[in-house]
Amino acid sequence: MPLLLTTPALAQLPASAAPAAPVAPAAPVAPAGQDCPEQDATACGRRHFEAGTRAFEQGDFTAAAAAFQLAMGERPHPVIRFNLALSFARLGRPSAAIEELKRVQTDPAAEKELRERAEREQRSAAQALARVTFRLSDPTREQAELDGTPVQLAGENELTLDPGTHHVRVISGSSVVLDQELELSPGERVELRVGERSRRIDVVVVPDPQHPKPVVQPPPAVAAAPAPAKLSPTWFYAGAGATVALTALTVWSGVDTHSALTKYERDLPHLSQAQADDRVRSGHARELRTNLLLTGSLLCGAGTAVLGIWFVDFAGRNHTSVGLAPGSVTLGGSF
Secondary structure (H helix, E strand, O other), X not given: OOOOOOOOOHHHOOOOOOOOOOOOOOOOOOOHHHHOOOOOXXXXXXXXXXXXXXXXXXXXXXXXXXXXXXXXXXXXXHHHHHHHXXXXXXOOOHHHHHHHHHHHHHOOOOOHHHHHHHHHHXXXXXXXXXXXXXXXOOOOOEEEXXXXXXXXXXXXXXEEEOOEEEEEEEEEOOEEXXXXXXXXXXXXXXXXXXXXXXXXXXXXXXXXXXXXXXXXXXXXXXXXXXXXXXXXXXXXXXXXXXXXXHHHHHHHHHHHHHHHHHXXXXXXXXXXXXXXXXXXHHHHHHHHHHHHHXXXXXXXXXXXXHHHHHHEOOOOOOEEEEEEEOOEEEEEEEX
């Protein structure tokens, strides 16, 4: 847990010290004069700094951020800015924390140890950022909006966002193809992909090794479930061929069995008991073979019929593909 710095040398700053770049307040706050009747910048800055420290230690990070911003407005100091960044990080605003930490690292008044701590905290805050990647089939026609503001996408089309709820829309021409609330967890990676022909919208959560249990978002309501992949007609033709072959063998076996029975009945008066028994055993074997072939041909025929009706794509329109990449699995297709 990062430690709050509590000893900025506010009293030692000269009155003519140049103020740092202004920081936009996190929430409306009262003017400094209302809380600091002595109207002395150093005393007021120390008062606000101490109030921010108490609020931070009590877990009231909103009040802490507001107090540190007031202190920065009175007497800017890298230690105050560092504590302000910690408050932003606790509020789930890593992007604001990163901006303040960058200023600490480039502040010539900051000591080396403080700059090093700011660098470590910046890396930690960067890991808390959520990332959303847009995969648009036609970026010239399709436009993305984030929280009501158009997004300029370039390169990998990946945006870094603060965790929390964000509203995403994708517009293609005059049609809204995606309109969804995304609840992003710290360190979560989400991919939004618009299909080319099916207008299918996929929400793919890419696991992050730093956060092994991300919150998986359900697909948007406008997304249609992809149809299951069908088999090539070759499977049907192979099944039909096997059925024909088994049927032909069954017919041959039936004819052979009947021929053996006719010959046995004709020769029976002239056969010895041993010869008759041998003919009977041979006839039973032929009957069993015929029955097995008949069962096999019936099952093969039924299986081929089911295959052709439900599982074979004779039109050749459906196509699906699965892709594997480090840390993600993608599914695509055309219908």
